[in-house]
Amino acid sequence: MLVVGLMSGTSLDGITAALVDIEAEKTLQASPPKLRIRLLESETFSFPPGAREELLCLSESGDVPKLVV
Numbered sequence: 726m727l728v729v730g731l732m733s734g735t736s737l738d739g740i741t742a743a744l745v746d747i748e749a750e751k752t753l754q755a756s757p758p759k760l761r762i763r764l765l766e767s768e769t770f771s772f773p774p775g776a777r778e779e780l781l782c783l784s785e786s787g788d789v790p791k792l793v794v
Contacts, residue, residue, distance in 0.1 A: 727765075737780050739771040 730743045744766045749758035772780070 737772065737777045739766060739769045743767040743771045 726747050727749055729744050730745065731740055732743075733740045743764060746763045746765055748761045750761060752758055
């Protein structure tokens, strides 16, 4: 299964996207499957100028509706 994960750390310098391939290896019926995870690609996309400051202000104010827009 291919999965894309997105994350912006506390530095708020951008968003990192990672594409991984997750495969479940069959095990005994009573055991949970072992997962094999392979990183296929990753890239960081910088925020445009001023976005970091705006995001910091919004996160400090707790104004969640503005974060969604």
